[in-house]
Amino acid sequence: MTKRVTIADIAERAGLSKGAVSYALNGQPGVSEATRQRVLRMALEMGWHPNSAAKALSGARSGAFGLVMARSPATLGIEPFFMKLISGMESAMAQSQTALLLQVVSDHDREIATYRRWWAERRVDGVFLLDLRCEDRRVPVLEELKLPAMVVGGPGHHGSLPGVWIDDVGAMVVVIEYLAALRHRRIARVAGVPGMLHTELRTQAFNEVTQRIGIEATTVSTDYTPDEGAQATRRLLSAATPPTAIVYDNDVMAVAGVSVAHEMGVDVPGELSIMAWDDSVLCEIVHPALSAVRRDITAYGTHLAEHLLALLDGQQVSDFENAPPRLVVRGSTARPTVGP
Amino acid sequence: MTKRVTIADIAERAGLSKGAVSYALNGQPGVSEATRQRVLRMALEMGWHPNSAAKALSGARSGAFGLVMARSPATLGIEPFFMKLISGMESAMAQSQTALLLQVVSDHDREIATYRRWWAERRVDGVFLLDLRCEDRRVPVLEELKLPAMVVGGPGHHGSLPGVWIDDVGAMVVVIEYLAALRHRRIARVAGVPGMLHTELRTQAFNEVTQRIGIEATTVSTDYTPDEGAQATRRLLSAATPPTAIVYDNDVMAVAGVSVAHEMGVDVPGELSIMAWDDSVLCEIVHPALSAVRRDITAYGTHLAEHLLALLDGQQVSDFENAPPRLVVRGSTARPTVGP
DNA sequence: CTGAAAGCGCTTACAG
DNA sequence: CTGAAAGCGCTTACAG
Structure with a gap:
């Protein structure tokens, strides 16, 4: 387990070319079903996982989504909202082997700089935009970069980017x-x-x-x-x-x-x-x-990730409204005892 | 801004080879100071950022650290601890252009599976190990993988991995x-x-x-x-x-x-x-x-990231104890009014 | 000090 | 159905 297995190793063991192995592994046409099964079995046996850098470099995706949190240190971490949202996102992303890149910044300028850098570095395949504002400078930047994005919020004010919201x-x-x-x-x-x-x-x-x-x-x-x-x-x-x-x-x-x-x-x-x-x-x-x-924040996150994955698959992604919030009544609300 | 700039573009514009540009950009010997300055200026002008996949593939680092949180949905996000820790980590990582990969899982089995996958995919250059246990199955796995790791906790019970803790x-x-x-x-x-x-x-x-x-x-x-x-x-x-x-x-x-x-x-x-x-x-x-x-959690996170960066630079990294906690006295503690 | 070339591990047209 | 080859954008020995 000290050396990483590559498709070349599999190809050699299977007596195939690297190309054939790649086709087999990716479910592409070009190999017989018997060969495909044999290759898949070998890959599993040998503990092969695709080198994420090589995969990304050869034109495929980077396999990561980005999330930038622009917040002051004082407000950081006090609302359970974000961890729940992240947890929901990841449950959808896990199935497509997509990782979550997290960045905490102090303001929108740095957030925008992060998007530009991620785009130039090809670090991420798409991003989630948090805390939508009525006049949001970040929206046109993402549109200009053509960086696939799902907006956490709406309806409205998210330009051409698809939004997901709760009523x-x-x-x-x-x-x-x-x-x-x-x-x-x-x-x-x-x-x-x-x-x-x-x-x-x-x-x-x-x-x-x-x-x-x-x-x-x-x-x-x-x-x-x-x-x-x-x-x-x-x-x-x-x-x-x-x-x-x-x-x-x-x-x-x-x-x-x-x-x-x-x-x-x-x-x-x-x-x-x-x-x-x-x-x-x-x-x-x-x-x-x-x-x-x-509100069901975890489901919110899951929907966001599902829609971003669909967007990358070239599907038509439209805005989406989550299930409506529910009123949970506990002991802090009652008929007032003091007259007006 | 619709096409990404590569070193080939810079090389062409500068009348140099790609190799020379790479040396200039990375501060390696092999180019004159004048050339280096010229290349750096051009790169800035042209908005060049290294393609992270290409960089990772050519033997360098992936430029990311990984953090796995194994927690039940119920306990997720209620303690401000983690966001503060993450924020501290990132302030140290930002300077070395290192990203943070976050994964939320349900248990240690999945956490270990994540480490193995990340290792095989070369997704991360190192990881932070949270919530150290006295008998921790994760420690020997990281040791076996030789995946650089900093343990959040100690002293003791972290095997050969360096730990950072608070007294x-x-x-x-x-x-x-x-x-x-x-x-x-x-x-x-x-x-x-x-x-x-x-x-x-x-x-x-x-x-x-x-x-x-x-x-x-x-x-x-x-x-x-x-x-x-x-x-x-x-x-x-x-x-x-x-x-x-x-x-x-x-x-x-x-x-x-x-x-x-x-x-x-x-x-x-x-x-x-x-x-x-x-x-x-x-x-x-x-x-x-x-x-x-x-406890100064943000500083804790910063130290963890600094030490992991040092570890990757081949420096000798030893265990580290953070500044001791302080007792903050407010209204909930007093001399008891009721006798024993 | 500089250039040409090989290589990282994949994917993907292009021939057979 | 399969193989040989080019290419993604970098880095890095190796010659000049």
């Missing part, structure tokens, strides 16, 4: 209608980073549905960190007529919100209902456990 | 002595997965120091999930003489512990002090904020 608008409607049915009349929203498409879609839906139902609505923007989530909560609860329900744009800010409520002596859910957006194990471990909008 | 034993001594100084006399430990080296090292240190000081000690094993952390806490607090302090092996279990205390009406820190092991933003967002053992 945020519908979920927001469900959330607000539920809270309204519980007789909440003042609802606030602690939103994520402005300019991100899903933030804007949710804000727009929030505004529309609250206006339609006749609910007093407030939105506060944050950078997704628990620190800003806590500050936003303090500000909202310090108002003359504070909201009786707050909807947070992620799980960690909602957890921070519960802590602020404790700190200020505000009863959850008696005086304040709290709703988290991505459901996660975090929502279950705080007290009270948090009601949340649950 | 868990010393940290445990500091933690217990601190709690003892606060007059805690019954301390429990909610430990991670048995068989993991750092779990065993901490347990051993916990037993030794509590015995030396004369403290009543209990250890409960878990799988690191908040669910088991919560259950362990309930069991400990239901005892006839419950502990007045609990040390948890990660942050999410400590947060779960706080929730259980709330749920059972146990005052933190009055009746129960809670200490988390890895400090993270989670510890800051709960109420009360958690005292914790803080």
